[in-house]
Amino acid sequence: THNLDGVGWNPFKAPGLDGWTRDTWAKRKVALISGITGQDGSYLTELLLDKGYTVHGIIRRSSSFNTSRLHHLYQDSHQSACPGRMILHYGDLTDSTNLVYIISQVQPSEIYNLGAQSHVKVSFEMAEYTGDVDGLGTLRLLDAIRTCGLEKLVRFYQASTSELYGKVQTPIQNEQTPFYPRSPYGVAKLYAYWMVVNYRESYGMFACNGILFNHESPRRGRTFVTRKITRAVAEISLGKQECMYMGNLDAKRDWGHGTFISLLLYTIFLDVSVLLDLFVLSLISLPLILSRLAKFLCVFLNSLPGVLVKLTMSVPLARDYVEGMWRVLQYRDPQDFVLASGETHSVREFIEKSFAIVGISLRWLGKGVEEIGVDIKSGHVVVRVDQKYFRPAEVEILHGDCSKAETILGWKRTVTFDDLIREMVEADVASAKYLVEDHN
Ligand code: NDP
Ligand code: GDR
Known part of the structure; x- marks a missing residue:
């Protein structure tokens, strides 16, 4: 029973919470x-x-x-x-x-x-x-x-x-x-x-x-600069769009990415641990090892499509950073942490590298809002600057140092800037192609 006049009584507090730590x-x-x-x-x-x-x-x-x-x-x-x-x-x-x-x-x-x-x-x-x-x-x-x-x-x-x-x-x-x-x-x-x-x-x-710091993936919202670029590059490479219109090309960001590599290592680790398990069993009994082997084969064959889909569809992208979020909350006491890639690159560089993946090399001509990016082979203008995408006040450069998270949480991003771009461009090309075929 609660004393309604009692100091400290909280009507929203669920009963039975007191025993928990x-x-x-x-x-x-x-x-x-x-x-x-x-x-x-x-x-x-x-x-x-x-x-x-x-x-x-x-x-x-x-x-x-x-x-x-x-x-x-x-x-x-x-x-x-x-x-x-x-x-x-x-x-x-x-x-x-x-x-x-x-x-x-x-x-x-x-x-x-x-x-x-x-x-x-x-x-x-x-x-x-x-x-x-x-x-x-x-x-x-x-x-x-x-x-x-x-x-x-x-x-x-x-x-x-x-x-x-x-x-x-x-x-x-x-x-x-x-x-x-x-x-x-x-x-x-x-x-x-x-x-x-x-x-x-x-x-x-x-x-x-x-x-x-900034982290990107094929699931990134389409109006953030990286995804805007990779989608436009995909469309331009398929002849569905002529040119992309961008804001400040000289802004620099510390762009991070996901854990393709760690998923691979995790899969290999699982396989190695199953093999070790089998080795230990072989020392004990042959029937047991045969039944385990059969079970392993069933599980492996069943999970193969899932694993392949995970690896090829790049499901785990940007997980570096969410893994970091989880680790922040598992640490013994509450603290603040920086998570970053430790590198900085300009928007211009992101554009150049994205085009390179679809085989387009750029030449930059002009200055400021007059600047254009020209496809060297075809001579077409594929990048233009539009004042409308500039901000009233800009963050010119970001470059993070996550050594605290590395030391205390054992956290580190695993995917390079180039791999991030490749992953995003390829995903957008695939989905743009899919839409082309769909319409046909
Ligand atoms: P997104 O823009 O992709 O997602 C934002 C989410 O917030 C969406 O689920 C959106 O819902 C929801 N949301 C928006 N308004 C409200 C509201 N009024 N009430 C409840 N939910 C709301 O962001 P990211 O996933 O990229 O980022 C996640 C968080 O991390 C954000 O807080 C962002 O500011 C921060 N952050 C992101 C970084 C990055 O590089 N991605 C870097 C540093 C910080 P809906 O889908 O309905 O719009
Ligand atoms: P940001 O991300 O502002 O860093 O915030 P965004 O991708 O929007 O911009 C990065 C830089 O690119 C320049 N830029 C353009 N940006 C957009 N969106 N569109 C353009 O056409 C364009 N051209 C140049 C911008 O001026 C900027 O300098 C993101 C968000 O996810 C935040 O929620 C998060 O907190 C920070 O990253 C870390």
Whole structure:
């Protein structure tokens, strides 16, 4: 029985929470992701499902389909005998009541706040909305955790960003570098960053900032520069588009990518561990080894199409960074970490390398907004600059130093800049070809 006048009584707190510690609570493996429909949300969901989590995601109501990145993970409870471990809830970071309700229902052990109006250029046009979602939205989630009495149990990840550094103060940026955001997006994320630090210090919450530098993949939104380039290159190479129109070609970014290599190593490791297992068994009994061998062959043959699809369809791209997010929350105490590739490249370089993959070499002519990129072989202009894609204030260069994450979390990105570009161009060429054939 509760004393309604009692100090400290929390009507939203689920009964029976008192016996739990943060470590026992973590073993339940229940994750809640805001922004689950985005690039990172979809990769994180795959990763957590693989690790045995039940994954709850917050999706926005939309008049058009916004769950395409999750399609392959969705299991319709009417069609499937076993209930899916990915569960979607309608919600929005602007709606506090809804966030409290979802958290009280889900009782998550980990929350990943990836939801955001994440486009820097758009944030200049929708500054107030961006502040509401990216800044106050983070505060609403943190407060919802407290409202539900989970502040001593939940682990909270905040998608902070290299945009916090903005007008950079040092050639290479790490956790100690001062912030100087250059857009309403960056300023909103700065507010969120400090709220996370403040709630960690004020209420002892396990709340962490992952300061992630740009990371890309074929699932990247189509208006971000890398995907805009790789899609245009694909269309131009197939004769479906003549020219791409770009903004600041000299901006430099620290672009990271996924874990193709580690998936390969993981697969090899599995095979080696099965062979070792068989060797040990062979020392004990022949019938046992024969039955194990038969079972291994069945499992291997059954899983082969899946493994091949995974390897050739590049399913695990951008997982480097979501693996990093997960590692941030598994560390023994809450801290902030930079995740970056440690390299910096210009937009111009990204364009040149993307064209090179489809066999087009570029020559640059002119200067400033008059600059053009010409296909050396055909003489066609394939790149033009358009003032409309410039930002009122630009982040000229970003170059991350993730040595803290490397040392403490053992995290490192694995895929090179060139492999990232190849992967994205090839995926866009394949899908552009598919659409051509479809129309025919
Ligand atoms: P995306 O733009 O691909 O995804 C953003 C997600 O947020 C989508 O699921 C979107 O839903 C959701 N969202 C937008 N507004 C709201 C709202 N009002 N309430 C709830 N959800 C909302 O971003 P990324 O996956 O690339 O990035 C994930 C997070 O990491 C973002 O917070 C971004 O700012 C941050 N970040 C990203 C980096 C990168 O290089 N990708 C680097 C550093 C930080 P819907 O699908 O309905 O639009
Ligand atoms: P960014 O990514 O602003 O770094 O934010 P974006 O790909 O939009 O821009 C990168 C750089 O390219 C220049 N640029 C163009 N950008 C776009 N979108 N379109 C163009 O035509 C174009 N031409 C040149 C930009 O001026 C900029 O300098 C991303 C987002 O994912 C954020 O959410 C995240 O926090 C940061 O990365 C880290």
